[in-house]
Amino acid sequence: MSALVEVSDLAKTFDVSAPWLNRVIERQPKLFVHAVDGVSFSIEKGTTLALVGESGCGKSTVARLLVGLYSPTRGDVQFDGQATNASRNAAELRTLRRRMQMIFQDPYASLNPRWKVLDIIGEPLREHGLVPGKEALRQRVGELLQQVGLAAADCDKFPHQFSGGQRQRISIARALATQPEFLVCDEPTSALDVSVQAQVLNIMKDLQKTQGLTYLFISHNLAVVRHVADRVGVMYLGRLVEVAPKAELFGSPRHPYTRMLLDAIPDIHMTGRARTPVQGEVPNPLNPPSGCAFHPRCPHANARCSSERPALTRFQGIEVACHAVQEGRI
Template identity: 80%
Template sequence: MTAPLVEVRDLTKTFDVSAPWLNRVIERRPRQWVHAVDGVGFEIPKGQTLALVGESGCGKSTVARLLVGLHAPTRGEVRIDGQPLHATLVTPQGQALRRRLQMIFQDPYASLNPRWTVADIVGEPLLEHGLLTGRAALRERAAELLTQVGLAGADLDRFPHQFSGGQRQRVSIARALATSPEFLVCDEPTSALDVSVQAQVLNLMKDLQRERGLTYLFISHNLAVVRHVSDRVGVMYLGRLVEVADKRTLFAQPRHPYTRMLLDAIPDIRMSGRARTPVQGEVPDALNPPAGCAFNPRCPHANARCRAERPVLTEVDGVRVACHAVEERRI
């Protein structure tokens, strides 16, 4: 197996969502905390793609921001090629490490400055990291990057509002590639695009991965997209990983009841007649999660142990899964 470029150990992020101090004093309310990410751990080998899936609010985007240093973890550690990410970013060596990782954001309409031309947008990382100086050199490099993502060098003087959604996302990808990164964090990069445009952007990302040997963390709630782009899949629920498996294994033989429910929610185009269980219930309140396994109120296999004891991610038949029912061979 290829050596991991990205290693995540016990990653935890807690947000203080308490009311203002005076309100708490008057109303005698305690402070409140949300465990957006709770003890997540995984590895991504060089040149491969790990996809994180789950319902909205499960902590996927917070993991993405932790992995590029936009948030500092409450606990745990992220290592990039053996270097501790957050400890290194505050040192003189942090600039070099930051060049090796970039992020593609979800909304191409909000992630580009509407007052800047494409030349300014794509050239900004080159200036910030001191990779190029001089207007002519910057424009030449920006034009090369645009060409690599399927746009024309003549687009340099256009503004974001003059592009379609798919073209804007290509500009975002060109900006992310400006520093020649090794690791790209993609936070639902196609969710705001039409289906036909999604396919074009995804194929572009796969081509760039083959050409440059890029490593991806791909955040999505679209399982069809995940099946197309990923090598391994991690399923998140209420801030925790509940299953991590090879893509083919996960789609063919999902182990965790939540993973099964997610896959059963996909329309059965082939009309195979397979028994399907629709997703039941609602995601619990993150401020007051249930005791034991967080999924137990929605799980058809929950028992007394599930309601009292929180499962840990353990390997069962080559798949990492956090489920008492799987561990006890009840399902």
């Protein structure tokens, strides 16, 4: 299968300095956060890549870079062989943007409370000129609502008349309005109850089968990732530390951080295997550790880990950034 999305050496740096006058008076330097720091991956057509990691590791920034809400500091994103950067002309960018959409994390914040559902889902249809006239718009919105398990009559209601799970279905319907090929899902179920999460995830899996959608799925819930992903990328402090097929990652994780994340899942079957609890705190991103960013928390770290940053390299069918794995110490 060919890759629909290819990301190479993607980076995003944010200036978080104090105002200029404060810096002059207090003699402070400028401060930068490397939210995403050289991330590379590809997603094949019709598959799901999940990005996981602790809060603040850069997952949502990657999502926003992919759909063009942020412009990258360096690196580029290729969609179906075409660059998505701002150097392209407006018409080409518009066509590309129509083919990729985003589902946001909070269904309460991502829908305009003053608009009816007809206007919310109809906006991308009007914006891209996809339906002629009001009657066709209403009919198309009704079809989209039915696709996500809601009724066509719901188009005359306001967001406050729906539950969280129903709101997220409206968000999915809005994302599907332009018939995209690629959906970026930024923790689309984290604000929902567990029973509702399952319904929304099943809708997304069914849509993927029927429409051949490609997903980048961002989550910190490994149980959700296990349900939806084909491949999993593990992020730590703005960098990918391991990328592997789902079965490989859950069956035999290589990177110590991946092992730590998996050991944090409750052992319902009481298998009795040795588990390493998650230790330490995520370092301050304003002052990251030298070498491998994970070395202060890693039980396998040595002098090389604290001085030399490991590159993401192919190793026995997976990609891993770890000196200990490459040297055979674990």
